[in-house]
Amino acid sequence: xxxxxxxxxxxxxxxxxxxxxxxxxxxxxxxxxxxxxxxxxxxxxxxxxxxxxxxxxxxxxxxxxxxxxxxxxxxxxxxxxxxxxxxxxx
Numbered sequence: 138x139x140x141x142x143x144x145x146x147x148x149x150x151x152x153x154x155x156x157x158x159x160x161x162x163x164x165x166x167x168x169x170x171x172x173x174x175x176x177x178x179x180x181x182x183x184x185x186x187x188x189x190x191x192x193x194x195x196x197x198x199x200x201x202x203x204x205x206x207x208x209x210x211x212x213x214x215x216x217x218x219x220x221x222x223x224x225x226x227x
Contacts, residue, residue, distance in 0.1 A: 169196040169198060171196065175189060176205070187205075193208070194208045195208045
């Protein structure tokens, strides 16, 4: 009985290994980052500055990847997430 159970388990695992499906994503790789206190977006290998001479902190992508929210403040409030204005871009 143990032999039949073992063979059935091995057979089931073997069959399930063929049902695993994988696919490559068509999503474009995007990143938001801060350089010289400005917000930059990188899409594939192209970097683009989004803000100019502003003090940007805490960029965060939306769950669907279409929006970036960030805090715009001044250097005096450098480390406070509670002070500054919340902005977003598409």
